[in-house]
Amino acid sequence: MADTTNSESQGSAFKPNFSSELNIESLISAPLIAASKANVAMVTGQARFLLEYCFEKNEKTNTHEPKMITMSLSKGIINSSKNPGDADYIRLETINFTLPLLCIIPLSSIAVDKVTIDFDMEITSVTSYESESGILEKRAILNGKISNSSQENTDSSKNQYKSQSSSKLKVNVNAGPLPLPLGILTILDMYNKAIQPSPVEKK
């Protein structure tokens, strides 16, 4: 449920009210929580994709088994019973091998790897409390509001001055590619090592 105490809604436009007092933890943690939630959503989507499309659920054993695909391997084989000039001295041999679908799917995703929060804060009050662990350990809580930045626009032709004040909380979010998780790398490595060629059945 949305907290409406620090925001104003006029029609369809959402205007957060930064002039009210907030504690510094809330101001810093809100963008970090949003970034964390975005990362979780992306990773969950990838995991769901892998389980849904690259694995099949075995209802009997309640396990997920990889979907397998067949690939062909062609290699020239020298027929030692023939002479180098003969037509079938080198014959093309084709064998099949199976490997999990997961091994050839180009998994890729980006994730938020850097969040920069930039704002000026006016400290309006400081409270402190003693921690339960020791008397000497006092912790302070800073309360304040995001500073207003005033802008004055001058219209020289009409000699009019417009003053605009706004509160700005600047959040820079950088996203970058993530390496494959160790779990998936281990699975891929295990599958790759288990590739065994099998001869093609001639029809």
Place this chain on the structure above:
Amino acid sequence: MINKDQSIPCPVCQTKIPFDTHQLLTGVQFSCSNCSAAIGLSTESKKLVEETMVKLEDLKTKKVR
């Protein structure tokens, strides 16, 4: 997560064969640099790989709600 190293070991000599899944789907074969064996996607598995790639593209383009 990103799988930069798209390669599978050659079933003959275990040398890594780099490949591109989109090109595999078009019928391209990739050769082993060591033993010259060529790998390709068999026609029977083409449909499954194609469908999965479409689903992956859908996931990438899906907007966050």
